[in-house]
Amino acid sequence: MKLSSVIISAAAIGLSALSSVSAQQTQPACSSIYTRQELLSLSSSQWNLVKAILSAMQRDGWFGWFAYIHNTYFGQIHGNSQFFPFHRRFVYEWESIGKRYNPGYIQPYWDEMRDYRAPATSQVLTPNWVGGNGVSPNWCVQNGNQAGWTMTFPNNHCFQRNYGNNGNLGSWYSPEYINSMIQRDTTMARFRPDIEYSLHGVVHINIGGDMYQGYSPNDWIFFLHHANLDRLWWQWQVGGRMWTMDGPNYDGSNISLNSNMPQFNEPISSVMQLGYGKMCYQYASNPLRRRDLGADLQQRLIQTLPKNTLAAWFPQTAKTPAAVNLIASVPANNETSNGQYIPYPTPLTKEWLEMHFAKPGEVQHVEADARKFVDAMRAAGYKSPY
Ligand SMILES: [Cu+2]
Structure with a gap:
């Protein structure tokens, strides 16, 4: 399947129906919508294309640049309500750089909940995909699509992973629990820390190495991970909380839809609604490994x-x-x-x-x-x- 064939019209998937709840809508509806897929549902030609683009982006310094930006704004984009909108915009930026290399670049996600019981055994972390743990003593990763890479930020070092929980990753968070939070949480002030300090945290910590650090975008898992968190935020949003944005901004003031996101200087309102403005994507559930709570x-x-x-x-x-x-x-x-x-x-x-x-x-x-x-x-x- 060609990547272009997954681009379908907004009307076909019913996104236009959302306009009835979009009083705050300020962005024009997208004329076409592309679909972010779960990593393991990519065909081998799709995965080969993604790998080639990522290698070119590494060659041209983009991994280092995104690691630098994330590290620079670290204190403003974590621990407050900028967390979801900033990372949505940040992953989108990465994806649009990828599209400069080939318009077929679409950021996949990793449905980590599906692998929560024994994530170390996930197919995602195997040599054919993103590879596994680094090797002692320096924890340089020696398989997967980033095998043997030298990362440039904050200084030249081999690309590293160092699995936590004695090297076996332990267990993460079940689909049931994540869905329970999506059902129960009514404010961003509650939903943000609930996700940030559960699934978000455990993946960064347990993968370890570059993922543990402020420069975690050095590991492409960062983008798989944050696309998944973005998908969860969207699931929460479509459950009647499309425009819910409350809680603290990075300076301690109350955040609002008009607050600007660090680095981009664009209002949070511009990224709230998928299918509008620049956010011309949607999420597909994996037809092969069934993931969502159906x-x-x-x-x-x-x-x-x-x-x-x-x-x-x-x-x-x-x-x-x-x-x-x-x-x-x-x-x-x-x-x-x-x-x-x-x-x-x-x-x-x-x-x-x-x-x-x-x-x-x-x-x-x-x-x-x-x-x-x-x-x-x-x-x-x-x-x-x-
Ligand atoms: Cu982050």
Whole structure:
């Protein structure tokens, strides 16, 4: 399949229907929309094209430039409500540089929740894709598409990964838990730290090496990771929070849709709505590895969980069980027949949290919440198909 064939019109996928909720809409609707795919659903010719573009971008210094920008603005784009809009704009910028090399460059994402139970065994982290752990003592990565690269920022060094949790990455966050946060969180002031200090943090920390640092864009996993987080923000947005933007800006003032994003000097409002302005992309779920919480999984939750547990952790599923029937999907038990209990996620390191200007209260909130969720699911006898 040619990459150009995934570009389809906005009308065809119903994005235009969103205009009814877009009182704040200031951007023109895109005339065509391209689709960001999960990495493992790329064909080999698509992946070869992406790899060639990334090598050319490395040759021309773009990895170093994005690492420099991210590192420079680090304190302004983490630990406050700039987190989601800045990173959406930043990944978009990367993608548009890629398109200069070949318009077929479309930033893929990694659905890390699907691999949460044993991420070290993910196909994504194998030699045919982005490669795996670095090799002791210097943790230089020796396989995958960045094997043997010399990164230039902050100074010349071999491209590094250094898996945490004794080299096995531990466990990350289940699709169920991430979906629970998407259903429960009603403000950006809550949603941002919940994601930043759960899935966002654990991937940076556990991959380690360049990913651990302020210059994490040296690792292309950064862009796979942040495209996925952007996808989660979009899932949250389309659940009735399209224009929700509150909480602190980097200077401690209240953020608003008119606040400018660091580096780009463009208002946050310009990136809020996918399918409008420059944001002419959408996200596809992976047809091969089914990822999103579709009707089947929601049905599983409804059938397994006592009413009060369901209402506490999945309020939208509890309120509108009929709505889930509208989503057609492959049964989750095609993947794992009986399911297993959800494991506790690997905790974040103190050092990394300090580097990210994390407020201890926000971190403790999500860490305790994630453990309570695991306990509640286990108490209810819920076994995840993932
Ligand atoms: Cu960042």
